[in-house]
Amino acid sequence: MDQIQHKFIDVARGLKLHLAEIGCGPHVVVFLHGFPEIWYTWRHQMMAVANAGFRAIAPDYRGYGLSDRPPEPAKASLTDFLTDLLGILNALQLPKVFLIAKDFGARPAYLFANLHPERVLGAVTMGVPYLPPGPTTFHKYLPEGFYISRWREPGRAEADFGRFDAKTVVRNIYILFSKSEIPIAAENQEIMDLVDPSTSLPPWFTEDDLAAYGALYEKSGFLTALQVPYR
Template structure:
């Protein structure tokens, strides 16, 4: 971990923080985090990728971690993150990179690849597959207490999160998202009530890890994180043929709660995703949760490094 370096890059009027390891002359791999994650969630993969001869770069999005917040957090969208990624790679003089995205970063990877396919050597998504840029419909088939529906509601998550410190919010979300059931609250309870103070952390997630995440979210707060992705998911892009023929890998934990989203398992196992990404390999990690890259780092590291070496 001490070999990972930190720097700031000025992008689109903001100062973005990024972590980096590996030679600047090596092929670049850019890691994009989900929620409630941050650059730190890729710590195991960054070290493995650098050891395999690649340059690992992991930014914090605008409004996350140590990066500047957007000027109007309530108007931020996924397209801002895509624009930041393009500008960041230009600033680093990287014409072509591998992209690795976790959770909602799969949307960032999907849109970026559709818009800038010539800049992508290949991509890996973890926990969420490639998705064409259309508003999701799964929340229409789930109860009112579905966590995304609650977090899309202005003010509700702010009040819910605001009862706790940032570290406790991250703790609760890590515990919830490590299970195989979709987090759904009853009518008279909030999402944070789904986890009790006595509930243990996942066995692979240490108090030191929690303290690191807690400090970073203490710095950034949750304003931008609630806006992007949860309140900006209804993005529509006019892309006639949302198909990409670059090399791709999807890593899913067999116990990932996302597989229980209506239609998700069929989209992946039934092969629909391959109509958009024909060169896609899909790997399911037994016992893997939504945080499979932190839970089973050796297995994920091997999958990622083999993919990079095969398609470099």
């Protein structure tokens, strides 16, 4: 972890994005995180990629982790994330990169490769299939109590999350997402209520990991994260 370096890049009218970076190979791999994640999600993969002779970069999206919040989080969009990614490549003078993405990070990876094929050597995605550019309608077919349905509703997740500190919110989400069943709340129940406080963390997620995530979401909050990708 100590080998990973950190820097900030101004991408849009004073908005600074945080980047974690390791390695110095001729080829560059950019890691794109999902939710509830940050650059830290990729720390082991970054070190492995660097040891294999590549340069590894993992940004925090605007409004996530150590990156600045957008001036109006409720108006943040995937377009902003695409513009930011292009700004990162230009600022670092990277003509072409490999993209590795998971969860909703796959969406900006697909779109960026479509919009800027001359800047992408290849893309690897996990967890989210390719969808053509344009509005999506899958949410119309989800149960009302499904976590995505609840988090799409302005104000509801904010009120649900607001009952707890950021560390507890992240803890609960990772416990929910590590289960085999889909998190669906009852009509008069909130998503955070689906987790018993006595439930242990998944074996692959340590208390130190939780402390790192909790501290970064304490800084950033969840406003941008709920806007993009859920709204």
